[in-house]
Amino acid sequence: MPFSSKLIEQSVNAFASLPGIGRKTALRLTLHLLKQDGSVTEQFANALSAMKAGVKSCRDCFNYSDQELCEICADARRDRSLICVVESARDLMAIEETGQFRGLYHILGGIISPIEGVGPADLNIMPLVERCGRGEVKEVIMAISPTIEGETTIYYISRQLQNSGVALSAIARGVSFGGDLEYADELTLGRSIVARTPYAVK
Amino acid sequence: MPFSSKLIEQSVNAFASLPGIGRKTALRLTLHLLKQDGSVTEQFANALSAMKAGVKSCRDCFNYSDQELCEICADARRDRSLICVVESARDLMAIEETGQFRGLYHILGGIISPIEGVGPADLNIMPLVERCGRGEVKEVIMAISPTIEGETTIYYISRQLQNSGVALSAIARGVSFGGDLEYADELTLGRSIVARTPYAVK
Helix, strand or coil: CCCCCHHHHHHHHHHHCCCCCCHHHHHHHHHHHHHCCHHHHHHHHHHHHHHHHHCEECCCCCCEECCCCCHHHHCCCCEEEEEEEECCHHHHHHHHHHCCCCEEEEECCCCCECCCCECHHHCCHHHHHHHHCCCCCCEEEECCCCCHHHHHHHHHHHHHHCCCCCEEEECCCCCCCCCCHHHCCHHHHHHHHHCCCCCCCC | CCCCCHHHHHHHHHHHCCCCCCHHHHHHHHHHHHHCCHHHHHHHHHHHHHHHHHCEECCCCCCEECCCCCHHHHCCCCEEEEEEEECCHHHHHHHHHHCCCCEEEEECCCCCEHHHCECHHHCCHHHHHHHHCCCCCCEEEECCCCCHHHHHHHHHHHHHHCCCCCEEEECCCCCCCCCCHHHCCHHHHHHHHHCCCCCCCC
């Protein structure tokens, strides 16, 4: 693409380096910014700089945080006896959005994947074991994607925690609410029959 | 969406303010940047700041430029007797990409649109007339979208230049190369018959 400005080219390159953004979209975004008042671009740049300089990892749960402890860990109203283990900050946000969980989290930073060279030592598993050893935690909920790597990770963690006295659980799996049985995959449907729950007549 | 970090929220807001980027995508881009080395985000922020501070409008053609004259206007190899009038820098880039035009450009910065309150005085039409009065220009090619507003703009410019001694032309219109006649719209197909070109037997 021919650019009349090196500065524009740099901005296009920056946008195009993001996942899912091609060069045409990158150009559209850049030209959009150029059309706006200069303060819009400045705020954008400042937001990125501030994020780069300021975002830390929460000391306890490894969530992104502006402080040493993230807002969730610092919130006195959360149930400190319950820890939900997730792969990433994005999964944490998805669970927070449901509004159904009032405990704390623990972000692994990935899952065990021999193919991608990710072993237990690359994840925040030891800090989880240490957290569970402090006496406050009663239950650890594994909210990890039901893939082979996910199951391996859950198994590894369960072995690490088996003598800790902490109860272990995994999120329920089955056919989605509103999901059509016809379109559910065989594994999910099969497991949902094996793991059927009693039906309470109200 | 619940954020554990105000800094992340600011970055998500900045991305989500861009056209075609929703909040989920904005979050995905932000988390991508957080996963990268810090220098990636810094370079991104610097590229935006530098663009905001440095990009000017070319003195002659109003293209985006890092210098007083854009690279095209400053290029001695370009044909200075030919000016291609376009609506925006994006149209200029599209034409440059074809590699078929070796003259100069003139960016109007929009088209005449009474509905959107854009009149001739809001566009770079007077500077075009002045440019054509300097004696160097022999032909002005209107490369403006064939819409009602576009036709109005072309007509207005043609009236302004009618006594300048400069030849006027418009880009050819017709059925696209590779386009299927069946799917061409009626207006294009109709005009392409009226404006048929002699077929040269080679």
